[in-house]
Amino acid sequence: MLKVLKIAGAAGCLAASLAFAFQQEPVSENNPGLVDVVVIDAGHGGHDSGTRGKTARESRTTLKIALALGKKIKAEMPEVKVLYTRTSDVFVELDERSAYANRNRADLFISIHCNSSPSSSRALGTETYVMGLHKSAGNLEVAKRENSVILKEKDYKEKYKGYDPTSPLSHIMLANYQSAFLSSSLRFAGQVERQFRTLSERKSRGVKQAGFLVLWRTNMPSVLVETGFLSNPTEEAYLNSSDGQDEVAQAVFSAFKQYRKDMERY
Numbered sequence: 001m002l003k004v005l006k007i008a009g010a011a012g013c014l015a016a017s018l019a020f021a022f023q024q025e026p027v028s029e030n031n032p033g034l035v036d037v038v039v040i041d042a043g044h045g046g047h048d049s050g051t052r053g054k055t056a057r058e059s060r061t062t063l064k065i066a067l068a069l070g071k072k073i074k075a076e077m078p079e080v081k082v083l084y085t086r087t088s089d090v091f092v093e094l095d096e097r098s099a100y101a102n103r104n105r106a107d108l109f110i111s112i113h114c115n116s117s118p119s120s121s122r123a124l125g126t127e128t129y130v131m132g133l134h135k136s137a138g139n140l141e142v143a144k145r146e147n148s149v150i151l152k153e154k155d156y157k158e159k160y161k162g163y164d165p166t167s168p169l170s171h172i173m174l175a176n177y178q179s180a181f182l183s184s185s186l187r188f189a190g191q192v193e194r195q196f197r198t199l200s201e202r203k204s205r206g207v208k209q210a211g212f213l214v215l216w217r218t219n220m221p222s223v224l225v226e227t228g229f230l231s232n233p234t235e236e237a238y239l240n241s242s243d244g245q246d247e248v249a250q251a252v253f254s255a256f257k258q259y260r261k262d263m264e265r266y
Contacts, residue, residue, distance in 0.1 A: 035108055035260040037081045038073065039101040041214065042066035043113040043224075046091030051116035053236035058114040059089060061239050065227060066112045068249035073256060080260075098217040108188065108259075109222035110252065111214050114239060116231040124232045125203035126196045129224040130185040131216060132209030184221035187262065191255035192225055200251045202228070225252060 042063040044050035050058025063086065070082040083104055085097045101109045117123035189207040196202040215222045227248050228235040238244035 035256075035263050036079065037083070037104060037106045038108045038110065038256070039083045039085065039104065039106040040066045040070050041085040041097050041101075041109065041111040043111055043214075044091075045086050045089055048091050051114055051230050053230035053240070054233065056114075056230050056236050056240040058116075058230060061114055061230070061245065062112045062227075063087075063089065064242075064245045065239075065248050065252075068246055069110070069112070069252050069256075072249055072253040076253075076257070077260075094213045095217065097214050098222075101222075102217070102219050106218075106220050108256070109215070109218045109220055110256075111212075111222070111224040112252075113224060113226050115226040115229045117229055118231070121231055121233065123229050124235050125205040126193065126228060127205035127208055127226045128189040128192045129208050129210050129212060129215075129226070130182060130189050131212060131222065132182065181218075181221045184263070185223055188221055188255065188259045189223045191259050192223065192252055195251040195255045195258075199254055200247050202251075 042059070042065070044059035044062065046059070048059065050062070052058065066084060067087065070084060073080055073082050081104075083100070083106065085100055086092050097111070098109070115123075115127070186207060193204045193207055197204045212224050215224060228239050230236045230239065239248070
């Protein structure tokens, strides 16, 4: 019983510390029925290469997909304001990515990533995450890997007070945030995975929830898209090719187009 109380107490202290460290900025004043500003986030960058395949680097692959996605949106929907957290191979800290979206009052935040499986080179497929509780150990491991980026940031211990990317408890604490946008985030995430299945005929691993720092402080619907496994030689070749990158971008664009149409009905 004493052990349970200690864990609960630690969770409460950590939650308070995290809340203090990440004060929410004012919620976007955009019309909730319109999706006119989208921020596209290419995961990793610069000295943070992300996961690697035999030749591919996640940071470079995600940038190409992100830029291709933005180009498709602008070509068909010139009225939509498309913004990027980075447009070259540079390092951007996680809190700045969400802060950038908040400052620009984005209506949607899309973070593009590549997956990896340390236990099997056969793992393949796409999965799209929203902020929330870890439903499995696998979800937790993905979040821990992506959140460990903060270890490359200067003064991360002071900036992310009380947060330890190696601690499952820290990740669980993150799940209390983004609840106001969960429904819309799930709606877009579902569209993304649907397009991967139907348009690209990719294996969809589904929509999942986990505690990602890059989604935590965003004041709008937000998703993190794992576009495939660089640890799988076949998927690495696909994601490292211009045709594969274009197809991934097209699937996410088709999801965006349908999501925007759906949201304007409300």
